[in-house]
Amino acid sequence: MQKDEQILEISNLNVSVNNKIIIKDLNLSIKRGEIHAIMGKNGSGKSTLAKVISGHPLYQVDKGKIFFNNKDITYEEPDFRAHAGIFLGFQYPVEVPGVSNIDFLRSAYNSKKHQIGEETLDPLAFFELVSKEIQKVNINSTFLNRSLNEGFSGGEKKKNEILQMSVLQSELCILDEIDSGLDVDALKDISKSINTFHNSQNSIVLITHYQKLIDYIQPDYVHIMHKGNIKISGDKNLALQIDKYGYDNFV
Ligand code: ADP
Ligand code: MG
Numbered sequence: 001m002q003k004d005e006q007i008l009e010i011s012n013l014n015v016s017v018n019n020k021i022i023i024k025d026l027n028l029s030i031k032r033g034e035i036h037a038i039m040g041k042n043g044s045g046k047s048t049l050a051k052v053i054s055g056h057p058l059y060q061v062d063k064g065k066i067f068f069n070n071k072d073i074t075y076e077e078p079d080f081r082a083h084a085g086i087f088l089g090f091q092y093p094v095e096v097p098g099v100s101n102i103d104f105l106r107s108a109y110n111s112k113k114h115q116i117g118e119e120t121l122d123p124l125a126f127f128e129l130v131s132k133e134i135q136k137v138n139i140n141s142t143f144l145n146r147s148l149n150e151g152f153s154g155g156e157k158k159k160n161e162i163l164q165m166s167v168l169q170s171e172l173c174i175l176d177e178i179d180s181g182l183d184v185d186a187l188k189d190i191s192k193s194i195n196t197f198h199n200s201q202n203s204i205v206l207i208t209h210y211q212k213l214i215d216y217i218q219p220d221y222v223h224i225m226h227k228g229n230i231k232i233s234g235d236k237n238l239a240l241q242i243d244k245y246g247y248d249n250f251v
Helices: 046-054 078-084 101-115 123-137 141-145 154-168 184-197 211-217 236-245
Strands: 006-017 020-031 035-040 060-068 086-089 096-100 172-176 203-207 221-226 229-234
Touching (some): 020 046, 020 203, 020 229, 035 046, 035 211, 035 236, 046 060, 046 078, 046 086, 046 172, 046 203, 078 086, 086 154, 096 101, 101 123, 101 141, 123 141, 123 184, 154 184, 184 203, 203 211, 211 236, 221 236, 229 236
Parallel strands (some): 035 221, 086 172, 172 203
Antiparallel strands (some): 006 020, 006 060, 221 229
């Protein structure tokens, strides 16, 4: 696959939940290899957009289309999208007591590999793979044998989302407020892992409120969402302007 190809194309998207309209006539197009940041006030619909792209069943697409690698995925199931290469790092990762982190990771990895007809890994081979990945993310290997996210600190949960992203090697990674609640060191670690992960074949969507993450990761485009739509798009200087003058002066 080539760079410059469209990886995600959203046209005229309208989304509602429980009959409440949340996203209205939204357009967004992302090419392979690009990093896009999405900013905007609380409640502007950023998380909803992330969930709709990954196929959350609660959110209803009333109108419009979502194309991933030129395939219409508007009504595909979430697992189909995940296997196809879409990853969503949650704003609030859920705790799953009783499911070990490494079992969860291997099961997600193997399920994807199986679906695309590639080799799955036994526990030993997978441990080898994941051991390399945890070094990149800078988390301790003891996290692998703990229950998924159970008792993890905010920062540890976010690092664990990045670990999942690295293990799954998805083509389109949407990271919803991956920087919220992080201390300075964890923010640096996470930014570094994202930069290491990013290459010309994958694309990243960063949903964020903070200039720091934009400074570390240097997105190609910055979009400002307001009332369920992208109101302005620009380069990373747009984020600087927002930081300086606030959203209200722009939307
Ligand atoms: P953001 O991530 O930009 O803060 P969200 O996408 O979480 O915004 O929310 C956008 C709007 O949609 C908010 O008004 C929120 O209350 C509403 N919303 C989102 N999910 C639901 C839901 N499951 N039920 C009812 N309202 C929802
Ligand atoms: Mg949100």
